[in-house]
Each structure stands twice: as C-alpha cells, then as structure tokens.
C-alpha cells in the first residue's frame with residue numbers, strides 16, 4: 001500500500017513511527033523465538049519445532065490443562081486439598097508441565113474456610129439424598145454443574161482427587177481427542193460382562209471397549225467431558241439403583257460408571273501406568289507423575305510391610321478423618337521403599353509451609 005512515491009512524500013514523523021513499529025514487531029518476534037526455544041526442551045520434540053511458529057504457539061497454548069479437584073468441606077477432604085494445592089503450585093511452572101489454572105470443585109453446596117487459600121467453585125450436591133450416602137456419586141454431577149457455570153481457558157481438563165500429590169511436572173498426556181487415563185488393576189469390565197451389558201448394550205460394541213479406568217486421574221478435552229459428564233451422572237445413578245450392580249461394584253461403582261459413560265460416547269483412553277504410583281505397592285517414584293496415597297502404609301521397625309495390620313510405623317490418611325495430620329511426621333524406619341519415604345517427606349514439606357496448618361481446620 002505504501003509505495004515508493006507515497007513514502008517519498010510521507011512526513012519524517014510518519015517514517016520514524018514506521019521504523020519504530022518495525023523495530024517492535026521484530027523485537028516481539030525475537031522474544032517469541034527465544035521463549036519457544038527455552039520451552040522446547042524434552043517433551044516438545046523436534047518435529048514440533050519445524051512447524052510454523054504461529055501454529056506452534058497455538059499448540060503450546062491449547063495443550064494446557066485445567067486442574068479440577070472435586071472435594072467436600074469435611075476436614076478430611078480439606079487437609080488433603082491443601083497439600084494437593086501446595087504441590088500443584090510447586091510443579092505448575094516447572095519445565096515439562098502443561099498445567100494451567102486450578103479449581104477446587106466443592107460439591108457440598110456451601111462455601112467453606114478455604115475459599116481464600118484455594119481457587120474454588122461451589123456446586124450443589126445431588127438433590128434429596130440421591131447419593132444414598134455414597135458421597136462420590138456427587139462427582140459426576142459436580143462436573144456437569146462446574147462445566148456449565150465456569151469459564152475455563154484451557155482446552156483440556158485433569159480430573160484430580162484430594163489424595164493426589166504431584167511428584168513430577170505433569171505434561172498433557174492426552175492426544176487430540178484421545179484422553180489419557182490410569183489403568184486400575186481392579187477395574188475389570190470383561191469379567192463383569194453380565195452387569196456391564198445392562199448399561200452398555202450389545203449393539204454398542206464389545207465390553208472390551210470399556211477401559212479399566214475411573215474418572216481420575218484422566219486428562220481429557222473439555223468438549224468431550226461436556227458430552228460425557230451428563231451420561232456419567234445418568235449411568236452412575238442407574239447403577240446405584242440396580243441392587244445387583246450396586247453389590248458387585250460397591251465402592252468402585254462410580255469408576256465403572258465413568259468407564260461405561262465414556263465408552264457410550266465412543267471415547268477410548270490412552271492407558272498410562274506412569275500417570276500415578278500407589279504406595280506401598282509401587283516402590284519407586286521414578287518418572288511417574290502423581291502419588292496416590294489411598295492405601296495405608298504399615299511397616300515394622302525392620303522396614304517390613306505389615307499391610308492390613310497396624311504397623312509400628314505407619315502413614316494412613318484414614319488416621320486423620322477428623323482433622324489434619326500433625327506437622328513433621330516421623331520418617332519411616334530404614335528399609336522402607338523410596339515411594340513411601342518420598343510421600344511422607346512431601347506431606348511434611350507441605351504442612352511445614354502452609355500457614356495456619358494446625359489452626360484452620362474445622363469446616
């Protein structure tokens with residue numbers, strides 16, 4: 001548009017402005033290049049480097065995931081959430097992490113005393129005792145409400161739980177429309193064909209379509225979760241309503257409900273064993289991403305596991321049902337696996353650094 005002639009006649013001021021504009025444009029470009037170089041180590045492979053810069057920038061932005069932690073206002077849930085959020089903040093910006101923002105989806109219907117400490121959205125529990133005392137049935141309903149009312153910048157969502165600790169920076173393990181999940185050894189759709197068929201009719205496909213997973217941990221595209229979540233509510237309520245299914249699935253009913261609901265939408269998960277480790281069964285942290293401390297860790301003073309029998313040394317989240325564990329828990333005796341030592345050290349680090357650990361308690 002600005003030809004030679006036009007430039008010739010342009011005022012010096014305009015020329016200076018043009019030059020300045022060009023300088024800033026190249027300066028910005030340079031910053032983007034440097035920024036991309038800095039963040040391209042490791043997980044972003046060489047193939048992504050040669051893509052046009054703009055697209056790369058888009059990709060990097062879109063591959064972020066929002067951490068969504070479903071929780072209640074019970075002190076037992078609260079202290080775990082505080083530790084969880086502490087470690088989120090520590091690993092979020094480390095190289096290799098694709099973490100975006102964080103939301104505690106509080107499904108007890110009322111604000112609690114952690115609203116200032118942890119970004120929180122309050123949603124309602126299921127109406128009129130539909131959960132029949134099985135409190136985790138509220139999770140799918142919590143996701144439906146949260147997805148409806150929240151503005152979520154990230155394109156992906158990590159569904160997380162209070163007893164998760166981020167032990168290594170977690171990249172987005174999903175790939176496009178394929179979410180990533182953790183294979184649980186006790187979720188066995190093929191061995192429960194008769195029951196699964198009540199909710200996953202034959203015309204949908206073989207029961208092996210159903211992944212051996214629960215909803216957490218899962219990293220999934222937000223648009224897919226928006227489709228699956230209402231079905232997940234529906235399937236979990238119907239499963240709970242069916243005595244045979246309720247009996248067979250027990251405390252993992254809601255996990256089966258997610259697995260079935262996602263299969264009903266034709267969604268299959270990439271199964272990542274390194275997503276999570278579960279002390280005391282998994283012995284080494286290695287390159288896994290999340291410590292899930294749902295199992296009690298009981299040892300004698302020789303460092304031998306006494307699972308199911310209270311150990312001379314123990315760490316079990318269920319010892320702290322009515323309030324937080326004290327700061328500075330004693331470390332396990334020699335011989336105990338690294339995963340357990342790491343867990344206790346991470347709990348201790350969090351409780352030492354969270355202000356008001358012992359005082360801000362009752363929900």
Ligand SMILES: *[C@@H]1O[C@H](CO)[C@@H](O)[C@H](O)[C@H]1NC(C)=O
Nearest residue numbers: 230231233234235236237238
């Ligand atoms: C679940 O879905 C089925 C079939 O689409 C429908 O008939 C039923 O009313 C739904 N149940 C609930 C509790 O929403």
Ligand SMILES: *[C@@H]1O[C@H](CO)[C@@H](O)[C@H](O)[C@H]1NC(C)=O
Nearest residue numbers: 327328329330331332348352
């Ligand atoms: C933690 O406890 C150990 C004994 O188990 C003690 O030696 C240490 O000084 C304590 N640290 C803090 C910060 O209280």
